[in-house]
Amino acid sequence: MKIATWNVNSIRSRLEHVTDWLRENPVELLCLQETKVTDDLFPRAELEALGYHCAVSGQKSYNGVALLSQQPLERVDIGFGAILGSETVGDLDAQKRVISTVLNGVRIVNLYVPNGSAIGSEKYDYKLRWLDLLGRYLKTLLETGPEVSVCGDFNIAFEDRDIYKPDGDKAIAKHIMSSPAEREALQTHLFDQGFIDAFRQFTPDKGHYSWWDYRTAAFRGDRGWRIDHHYISPALQAAAIACTIDKTPRGREKPSDHTPVILELDR
Amino acid sequence: MKIATWNVNSIRSRLEHVTDWLRENPVELLCLQETKVTDDLFPRAELEALGYHCAVSGQKSYNGVALLSQQPLERVDIGFGAILGSETVGDLDAQKRVISTVLNGVRIVNLYVPNGSAIGSEKYDYKLRWLDLLGRYLKTLLETGPEVSVCGDFNIAFEDRDIYKPDGDKAIAKHIMSSPAEREALQTHLFDQGFIDAFRQFTPDKGHYSWWDYRTAAFRGDRGWRIDHHYISPALQAAAIACTIDKTPRGREKPSDHTPVILELDR
DNA sequence: GGCAACGTCG
DNA sequence: CGACGTTGCC
Numbered sequence: 001m002k003i004a005t006w007n008v009n010s011i012r013s014r015l016e017h018v019t020d021w022l023r024e025n026p027v028e029l030l031c032l033q034e035t036k037v038t039d040d041l042f043p044r045a046e047l048e049a050l051g052y053h054c055a056v057s058g059q060k061s062y063n064g065v066a067l068l069s070q071q072p073l074e075r076v077d078i079g080f081g082a083i084l085g086s087e088t089v090g091d092l093d094a095q096k097r098v099i100s101t102v103l104n105g106v107r108i109v110n111l112y113v114p115n116g117s118a119i120g121s122e123k124y125d126y127k128l129r130w131l132d133l134l135g136r137y138l139k140t141l142l143e144t145g146p147e148v149s150v151c152g153d154f155n156i157a158f159e160d161r162d163i164y165k166p167d168g169d170k171a172i173a174k175h176i177m178s179s180p181a182e183r184e185a186l187q188t189h190l191f192d193q194g195f196i197d198a199f200r201q202f203t204p205d206k207g208h209y210s211w212w213d214y215r216t217a218a219f220r221g222d223r224g225w226r227i228d229h230h231y232i233s234p235a236l237q238a239a240a241i242a243c244t245i246d247k248t249p250r251g252r253e254k255p256s257d258h259t260p261v262i263l264e265l266d267r
Numbered sequence: 268m269k270i271a272t273w274n275v276n277s278i279r280s281r282l283e284h285v286t287d288w289l290r291e292n293p294v295e296l297l298c299l300q301e302t303k304v305t306d307d308l309f310p311r312a313e314l315e316a317l318g319y320h321c322a323v324s325g326q327k328s329y330n331g332v333a334l335l336s337q338q339p340l341e342r343v344d345i346g347f348g349a350i351l352g353s354e355t356v357g358d359l360d361a362q363k364r365v366i367s368t369v370l371n372g373v374r375i376v377n378l379y380v381p382n383g384s385a386i387g388s389e390k391y392d393y394k395l396r397w398l399d400l401l402g403r404y405l406k407t408l409l410e411t412g413p414e415v416s417v418c419g420d421f422n423i424a425f426e427d428r429d430i431y432k433p434d435g436d437k438a439i440a441k442h443i444m445s446s447p448a449e450r451e452a453l454q455t456h457l458f459d460q461g462f463i464d465a466f467r468q469f470t471p472d473k474g475h476y477s478w479w480d481y482r483t484a485a486f487r488g489d490r491g492w493r494i495d496h497h498y499i500s501p502a503l504q505a506a507a508i509a510c511t512i513d514k515t516p517r518g519r520e521k522p523s524d525h526t527p528v529i530l531e532l533d534r
Numbered sequence: 535g536g537c538a539a540c541g542t543c544g
Numbered sequence: 545c546g547a548c549g550t551t552g553c554c
Contacts, residue, residue: 009546010546010547013546034547036547060548060549062548213544214544214545214546214547215544215545215546217545255546257546257547276537276538276554277538279538280538301553303538303539327539327540328538328553329539329552329553382553382554384553384554390553422554443554444554480535480536480554481535481537482536482554483535483536524537524554
């Protein structure tokens with residue numbers, strides 16, 4: 001099956017891009033982030049017309065995640081609380097950033113990791129706390145079944161090769177999305193639990209990005225970042241067939257600043 | 268020469284519609300209303316690239332008029348004040364609604380008449396006061412030369428045949444743009460000075476409109492109003508060759524709610 | 535109620 | 545640059 005992740009930066013503004021893309025790329029599951037819409041206003045009908053079932057967790061203006069699935073989804077778990085219990089979650093489910101399901105025996109998680117704004121800011125602390133809880137969330141999921149696939153907009157470029165800037169640029173460590181603490185959080189909460197970055201199983205070189213800033217004509221100059229990821233648990237590693245980035249939607253008129261990343265699994 | 272009038276409802280939002288239309292309809296003069304932009308932000312370069320000289324009188328967000336001319340414009344008169352003197356004008360030039368020039372010996376006036384909001388409102392009174400001053404303005408122009416062509420968005424449908432509603436509908440008299448006082452103002456300040464409605468020289472029947480409300484799918488149902496006009500002075504009457512409405516721009520994506528009206532003069 | 539302005543945020 | 549909320553016009 002093919003699973004795609006795409007931060008659409010408003011599903012209502014991007015509906016035609018999404019439907020066009022799904023017609024060209026009929027993936028089994030599309031994981032959306034930044035839908036920016038309450039559940040009652042989600043453009044369900046248009047996506048159902050394409051044969052997709054929608055599971056949504058949205059809010060007004062900000063954040064919001066959704067799953068578009070060709071198969072009806074038997075279970076949908078919204079927020080960290082659905083797995084960890086609401087007591088442990090505190091305020092970290094207030095923003096709609098987590099939705100999960102099980103498809104073909106694989107636990108699938110769709111995430112919109114907080115951006116963090118600037119190093120040292122309150123939002124940065126929130127991001128690191130959120131990633132802490134993500135670690136516990138994934139640990140719990142791994143205990144319920146070994147095959148776990150986690151995708152989404154992580155707002156973190158783990159290595160310098162994931163950023164257009166020249167390697168070793170000092171600014172990288174001071175930049176949101178590439179600071180040491182953010183990368184350590186990925187190390188601790190994903191890699192140390194055995195997850196691997198599916199894209200890097202197939203493509204070691206630099207120059208592959210999933211996000212380009214709207215400002216400064218970043219896309220035209222290919223000044224991008226690879227911050228949208230698929231992480232897969234050890235039990236799924238052998239099942240990974242391909243992981244690719246489709247740049248074409250980023251080149252359209254009025255695009256999202258992100259573009260889809262597709263994982264193919266032998267499941 | 269051909270003179271067109273078009274309320275574009277923001278020249279910046281409608282720039283592509285205007286340039287496309289001018290390529291298809293290379294009129295000698297295009298009179299725009301509701302440009303909604305200050306003069307420094309008017310998209311002059313794109314229109315000059317098409318061979319048009321721009322004379323603009325705009326303001327932020329609201330109103331704004333402009334002349335796009337194939338010929339360089341030797342004189343441009345902005346506001347009532349340019350003709351009447353600022354003393355007589357009071358507050359009626361504060362909004363940018365009047366721009367005038369002379370082309371091929373014809374005095375041409377481009378107007379954006381106040382809408383008036385609702386009968387009896389403060390804006391309604393302003394509209395009627397504005398039309399009073401328009402009468403004096405046109406009287407003065409006629410004294411300087413007999414050939415005067417006045418076009419623009421008048422926000423008045425002079426007769427019931429200019430409205431999609433069934434003739435005699437009582438609501439017409441209570442509706443802004445078709446109230447008795449507005450029609451009387453046209454009578455007094457235009458017709459009584461000898462101006463005639465160029466469109467009605469050629470087309471007596473109903474069912475011809477220049478504006479369709481964005482709401483209630485008015486265009487789809489052809490529930491329109493003819494409120495964009497060309498009025499010509501007696502000396503020009505014999506020079507009028509044709510006056511037509513081009514509905515096509517109203518049918519495009521993201522259109523203005525108005526569509527161009529074209530006057531052809533043997534001048 | 536549709537559209538486009540502005541200001542704010544990333 | 546392009547989301548969104550808000551405001552104002554029609």
